[in-house]
Amino acid sequence: MELADLIYKTILVICVFGLALFVAMYSTYAERKIAAFLQDRVGPNRAGPFGILQPLADGVKMFMKEEVIPGVSNKWLFILGPSLAMLTACMTGVVIPWAPDFISESGKRYNFYITDVNIGILYLLGVVSIGVYGIMIGGWASNNKYSLLGALRASSQMISYEIAMGLSIIALVMTTGTLSVNEIANQQLGLWGWNFWSQPLGFLIFLICAFAETNRAPFDLPECESELVGGYHTEYSSMKLGFYLFAEYINMFISSAVMATLYFGGYNFPIIYNYISDPLWISIVGFLVMMAKVSFFIFLFMWVRWTLPRFRYDQLMHLGWKVLIPLSIINIVATGIWMYASGKIH
Amino acid sequence: MQSLTNRSKVVVKKEMSLWERLYLPAIFSGMMITVKHLFKKKATVKYPEVKREFAPIYRGQHVLKRDEHGAERCTACGLCAVACPAEAITMVAAERKPGEEKLYREEKYAAVYEINMLRCIFCGDCEEACPKEAIFLTDRIVPTDYDRKKMVYGKDILVEPVNQRVDVSKRQTKEVLEFKKHKEYAHNQ
Numbered sequence: 355m356e357l358a359d360l361i362y363k364t365i366l367v368i369c370v371f372g373l374a375l376f377v378a379m380y381s382t383y384a385e386r387k388i389a390a391f392l393q394d395r396v397g398p399n400r401a402g403p404f405g406i407l408q409p410l411a412d413g414v415k416m417f418m419k420e421e422v423i424p425g426v427s428n429k430w431l432f433i434l435g436p437s438l439a440m441l442t443a444c445m446t447g448v449v450i451p452w453a454p455d456f457i458s459e460s461g462k463r464y465n466f467y468i469t470d471v472n473i474g475i476l477y478l479l480g481v482v483s484i485g486v487y488g489i490m491i492g493g494w495a496s497n498n499k500y501s502l503l504g505a506l507r508a509s510s511q512m513i514s515y516e517i518a519m520g521l522s523i524i525a526l527v528m529t530t531g532t533l534s535v536n537e538i539a540n541q542q543l544g545l546w547g548w549n550f551w552s553q554p555l556g557f558l559i560f561l562i563c564a565f566a567e568t569n570r571a572p573f574d575l576p577e578c579e580s581e582l583v584g585g586y587h588t589e590y591s592s593m594k595l596g597f598y599l600f601a602e603y604i605n606m607f608i609s610s611a612v613m614a615t616l617y618f619g620g621y622n623f624p625i626i627y628n629y630i631s632d633p634l635w636i637s638i639v640g641f642l643v644m645m646a647k648v649s650f651f652i653f654l655f656m657w658v659r660w661t662l663p664r665f666r667y668d669q670l671m672h673l674g675w676k677v678l679i680p681l682s683i684i685n686i687v688a689t690g691i692w693m694y695a696s697g698k699i700h
Numbered sequence: 701m702q703s704l705t706n707r708s709k710v711v712v713k714k715e716m717s718l719w720e721r722l723y724l725p726a727i728f729s730g731m732m733i734t735v736k737h738l739f740k741k742k743a744t745v746k747y748p749e750v751k752r753e754f755a756p757i758y759r760g761q762h763v764l765k766r767d768e769h770g771a772e773r774c775t776a777c778g779l780c781a782v783a784c785p786a787e788a789i790t791m792v793a794a795e796r797k798p799g800e801e802k803l804y805r806e807e808k809y810a811a812v813y814e815i816n817m818l819r820c821i822f823c824g825d826c827e828e829a830c831p832k833e834a835i836f837l838t839d840r841i842v843p844t845d846y847d848r849k850k851m852v853y854g855k856d857i858l859v860e861p862v863n864q865r866v867d868v869s870k871r872q873t874k875e876v877l878e879f880k881k882h883k884e885y886a887h888n889q
Contacts, residue, residue, distance in 0.1 A: 392734045392735075394740055394741075657734065658731065661733075662727060
């Protein structure tokens with residue numbers, strides 16, 4: 355790799371990292387605003403115009419809070435927990451293509467993904483499954499029954515839903531014929547090229563699993579305050595708590611991006627290429643289209659959170675094991691039959 | 701069994717159909733309800749900027765009135781303190797000296813007049829008991845404080861300044877004045 359490429363990639367890494375943090379930061383604001391609007395309230399509106407400085411104020415508050423590490427906890431693991439949660443949350447964004455490739459006049463190709471590994475989807479699933487360790491270690495190291503129960507719930511929930519998630523992606527991989535996220539995004543040209551149309555059930559399963567994986571309502575049992583105080587982060591305070599909460603929002607952003615890329619064409623949008631010819635503008639508009647799709651999914655996450663009540667734990671397990679996994683297997687079989695019937699495989 | 705009221709209903713626990721067991725239609729209609737609220741008018745009143753109008757009989761912070769010449773009306777008779785169910789009012793009476801006629805309306809006046817705002821329940825009985833039209837409850841809100849001692853309001857806060865009269869005409873309507881003449885109506889007698 356040349357030095358110029360190295361610098362370009364470094365800048366890109368910093369940009370994606372910054373983007374993830376920025377979006378997560380403003381997701382907290384958006385969450386509070388949307389919660390307020392859905393409940394006929396106004397929401398935070400004191401810090402800055404319309405309260406847009408609220409995330410900064412929250413961050414400052416988090417840093418100023420007293421940091422408590424329980425004496426009976428395992429200190430090393432106690433610190434490792436939120437760090438791991440944050441680390442895995444930030445790692446998943448690596449394979450996502452954020453904008454169409456830009457080819458400069460000198461013929462140099464700039465691509466807007468950090469890396470395009472040919473097993474991109476496997477990498478995604480792999481990193482997501484490490485995410486459970488952050489919660490598990492944090493909950494266990496707290497040496498507190500609520501934390502432990504929360505961590506137990508989180509880990510079993512995440513592991514259960516990972517299976518259905520993986521199976522729903524298998525059907526997608528069958529139709530696309532590739533594991534590279536960038537290629538999947540490239541394939542979905544035009545509105546009818548979106549994978550959603552060929553995999554509606556797969557998308558639905560993936561969506562439900564994404565809610566469960568990010569521990570969002572209606573699957574937010576790990577931090578179910580009426581039963582478990584704070585769940586796995588009961589003992590956490592100050593910025594370590596902030597890391598856990600922040601990791602959840604980054605996860606939400608990344609899974610929105612994954613959903614947009616895998617099922618809704620990523621940066622592709624039907625009409626724009628008819629009107630724009632300048633490659634730079636195609637990249638910029640493509641990025642904006644991608645962000646619009648991501649924003650919609652983030653909104654969907656919040657919308658669902660303020661609509662649905664929380665599941666009971668046995669209902670959660672029932673849904674995961676007895677409904678979603680059989681459904682996703684049926685989906686795979688149906689996809690296979692459909693592909694055979696339409697002559698895509700022989 | 702015969703029902704006592706005619707409002708009883710027979711409850712049936714129906715088996716859900718497959719469509720209902722899918723839950724997705726129900727979830728979708730629920731989400732439609734919530735998204736409608738996104739565009740509804742907000743119920744919040746942005747308080748310090750927007751203030752809601754008080755009821756005309758709102759009972760807020762007390763004022764000790766002066767008469768038209770600027771002399772204090774209160775004669776420290778103590779009827780308000782007696783009427784006060786929360787025992788929030790205390791006072792020390794003093795005799796008016798020659799030359800103080802402009803300050804105090806009658807020969808006796810309250811040298812100290814204190815209302816403990818933490819005890820006060822803003823019932824307005826003091827106002828009703830007062831024979832001299834000296835104490836009124838106004839539409840001003842009592843501000844909070846971190847210090848209990850500061851919540852005992854003395855004459856420095858309660859007596860209206862000469863140049864900044866507090867309007868109590870809303871509380872001195874004809875009906876009220878007529879009512880106050882008939883002390884037998886008052887519930888504390």
